[in-house]
Amino acid sequence: xxxxxxxxxxxxxxxxxxxxxxxxxxxxxxxxxxxxxxxxxxxxxxxxxxxxxxxxxxxxxxxxxxxxxxxxxxxxxxxxxxxxxxxxxxxxxxxxxxxxxxxxxxxxxxxxxxxxxxxxxxxxxxxxxxxxxxxxxxxxxxxxxxxxxxxxxxxxxxxxxxxxxxxxxxxxxxxxxxxxxxxxxxxxxxxxxxxxxxxxxxxxxxxxxxxxxxxxxxxxxxxxxxxxxxxxxxxxxxxxxxxxxxxxxxxxxxxxxxxxxxxxxxxxxxxxxxx
Numbered sequence: 001x002x003x004x005x006x007x008x009x010x011x012x013x014x015x016x017x018x019x020x021x022x023x024x025x026x027x028x029x030x031x032x033x034x035x036x037x038x039x040x041x042x043x044x045x046x047x048x049x050x051x052x053x054x055x056x057x058x059x060x061x062x063x064x065x066x067x068x069x070x071x072x073x074x075x076x077x078x079x080x081x082x083x084x085x086x087x088x089x090x091x092x093x094x095x096x097x098x099x100x101x102x103x104x105x106x107x108x109x110x111x112x113x114x115x116x117x118x119x120x121x122x123x124x125x126x127x128x129x130x131x132x133x134x135x136x137x138x139x140x141x142x143x144x145x146x147x148x149x150x151x152x153x154x155x156x157x158x159x160x161x162x163x164x165x166x167x168x169x170x171x172x173x174x175x176x177x178x179x180x181x182x183x184x185x186x187x188x189x190x191x192x193x194x195x196x197x198x199x200x201x202x203x204x205x206x207x208x209x210x211x212x213x214x215x216x217x218x219x220x221x222x223x224x225x226x227x228x229x230x231x232x233x234x235x236x237x238x239x240x241x242x243x244x245x246x247x248x249x250x251x252x253x254x255x256x257x258x259x260x261x262x263x264x265x266x267x268x269x270x271x272x273x274x275x
């Protein structure tokens with residue numbers, strides 16, 4: 001399973017229930033309260049057999065909140081192609097997030113190849129993002145995840161505004177993944193970025209072809225059902241036209257702010273690619 005959200009769904013016994021609660025909720029607070037009850041009951045049962053650290057309980061509640069929002073917003077997974085991922089890995093973090101965000105959904109999962117990823121929840125009224133970072137080894141098979149208390153970090157960032165004061169308390173071990181996520185979010189504001197919704201690369205080609213059958217709705221439905229039941233995901237791939245994968249770079253990429261409008265009251269980020 002390539003994506004952390006797939007491993008979460010496969011390992012957490014409450015994943016389906018929590019997804020239903022958030023998808024059907026009229027009041028988010030009610031879904032949150034019921035979610036907490038469900039998880040606490042499950043963990044109390046597990047604690048009769050396994051030694052469960054207190055950090056696991058805290059982390060699982062935070063993950064379930066992120067997962068519930070992710071499901072309620074359509075299970076959107078965003079992934080960068082190899083060329084873009086490598087170029088962003090050689091790009092300095094912007095000093096500010098954009099004044100206006102461009103996101104594929106108000107809650108989605110941003111995959112960072114080789115690093116892990118982040119559940120991203122946009123709180124528009126607060127003009128902030130809640131980032132639930134998970135490492136690449138997140139949600140191992142079996143019940144090992146019950147003891148894996150160090151695979152999650154929560155970060156809240158507001159926009160616009162300076163990033164460094166908001167990130168000063170984040171442990172250095174998360175710096176690389178956090179930078180990749182923030183660079184990925186900034187990249188989504190670039191007008192040349194192309195988003196394409198496709199089935200993940202590991203999906204069987206025959207099923208993918210059936211799911212996209214041009215004439216038969218029943219064949220499309222069958223192909224899609226086979227893919228979803230087998231745990232494959234539709235993914236929003238992010239690509240930048242004309243960007244070629246490079247083995248190495250001589251200079252780092254960076255972000256510059258560009259003001260616009262008659263009074264120069266607005267600004268946007270412009271990416272300068274590494275060379």
